Amino acid sequence: MSKDKLFGLVDLDWRFELTKFRPVRALFKSRWFPLLPILFNLFIFVIILLAGFLGGYSAGNYNFGIMIVWILWWVMLMFVLVPVLSRAWCLMCPFPIFGEWAQRGALFGVNMGKLGGLNLKWPKALKNMWIMNVFFLVTTFFSGFFTVRPLATFILLGLIILIAFIMGLIFEKRSFCLYVCPVSGFQGLYSQFATTEIRSKDPQVCKEHKLKTCYLGNEKGYGCPWLLAPFSFRKNTYCGMCLECFKSCPYDNMAFNLRPPGADLLVDDKRGLDEAWKSFIMLGIAMVFFLSMQGPWGVLKDMVRASTLRGYLTFITFHTVLCLLVIPGIFFVFSYLSKVFSGNKEVSLKKLFINFSYTLIPIGLGAWIAFSFGIVLPNGSYILHILSDPFSWGWNLFGTKNVPWTPVFTHSLGYLQGITLLVFYLFSLAYGFRLSKQTFPGLQEAKRGWIPIFTFLTLTTLLFLWLYIG
């Protein structure tokens, strides 16, 4: 066992296998799972799309699509699904089901024949997060419409489903999920912080198993749809938790583990500028979303809602420059200072820049969770209304139609946001210094090089604290 303990409490190598419980393993090995959650979500998303399409006059707070997607789903993603269950949303996501169905020619069973569609390989130059980064950033240009215009939500979701299906027909397996889906990118990034993981239990078993069925597939399960090699998983970023490897492994050598949060941040595997920029973009979007949605500046709200074309273009320009240039630029300056402070001339600035960018994952996730508190506590009660009347047609399916708008714990909102930011700041510090030690060969260099990054993280947290509760 390692002696490296997070906050001196939990060994970073600590794992607790949840699939050692037979019902859990049986569930993971069943072909009904995750098909049933996917079909359930497909049903929900059909209602969401219909509500978005038929939304008409209904305001955002009384529209099923907007409430479920931007209040319930988004908050669930940020509160539970990503920080606890890694990419559990990808496990139950209905968006790629049509493309996958077309590829496999079967919805339930395993088709051992050649996959349908054109089955082309995704271009090598695009095998990274850049498209997802751009797609997600562009999506946020329309954030002023998604929460108030049902049709905008319909168009966004419809577009994602359409692209997922067409890409499923053209490219192999889950190329869309891996390289294009805007939701996939930030989930992959922040799932490195998750408290669960899918890994092989015993590497020796995998090594001796010459026919890598987890990659190639067999009659029990498909080869990894995410084009990964499950036997050598080291971090969560690109594992969509489809559970096919549990089904196809003849030795039950795959495990679903509990682990200390953020364990993947120290895994030096496939780190790159694309992931670094993803963390900058997420940080910038959290900032801009707060300013435009929860801040007191009406002029910004008008800009985001495109009250005037000039204002809207100003917002897009400011938002893009902030996310793609300003935040990375400032971080670059602190990275350069880190190199100067460390006195080390061997470690490249690029490596330093990339490695330290992973310190932004905990505070970025913390900022999003804190932001989500500001969404769900004031607005969550609307969900009870729209569950009973999803199309604003006057239905009262569950007798909750007349539940009035009831903000919950909003008097504690600032405290919750502040505590969240501070807790995740501590995680950033905890992993930041470890990353410094990983980056610089000497301990003294690591300590000196850590100072500018520590300063950056502290200033960033103070900025968010000022924004959210200042």
Added chain:
Amino acid sequence: MKKSTVILISIALVIGFAALVYIGIRHSRGVPVRVEKPKKVTLEVQFLDKEIDVSASVSDIWQSLPREEIELMQQVTVLPWGKSLVSPLRVSAFHNKKDIYFYISWKDDTEDRDAGINTFSDGCAVMFPMGEGIPASTIMMGFMHKSNIWYWKASRDREYWLSQEKAGATDELMQTKVYADYHYPFEEKEIFVVSKDISKSAVNDLIAIRVGTLTPKELQNVQGRGFWSDNTWQVVFKRAIAITDPEVDANLEQAPPTAGQAEKNKLCAFSVWNGASGDRGGRKSISDWVELQIK
């Protein structure tokens, strides 16, 4: 799967989605509804070389004149909204170059002439828009636009015409003036002017520029009387065509021959209160604009 098949499916899906988005955008603020512009009723105001005594019973002249049936609707612009609906209204009009007369008739099962606690008087009114830029719809009381309103109220009608009858009587007791609360024996000792308002006519000649601005005119120019029989109200209005003050009196003179059709035709609107249904104030039935073709 063939490449051409994938391309065909993709194109079909993209076109389908684009069509959905197009329909969605078209309908995103509700389903487009084709609204037929309602045809305005035109009321012919014929020249008739006759004079009517409005205090007497309803003249037989009205039977010979063309009569327009006008649909009314509840007033729903300003609270309190109308609850009951009186419709239709039958209207006739004529002029003798000196005076102009309007005849209004509608079905009403009860004759409500008392205004008291939870009892409301029947009534009707004619509104004439004044000046330029007349609003497209009648709405209420001119709606930011000056209007002259002739307001006949059954309770006032009884009060006024009773006082007229008493004034003509030889009996001294009968000559006592009648007030709003005409059973009150100390009326003469009252100091508040409002309690001594003696109607100069059964019709209140008013001006208004929007809700809340209803004001009786200094000079009351309109006479009228209403009769209820056979579950029907028949009310006749009379006013001199020549106006005393163009600022507050509706101009009902015949337009010169050179004027265009739009200028020739004046506009008016009607409203009715059914006291038995709780109509009072804004709670009433109203018509859209009616064109007056003064010949």
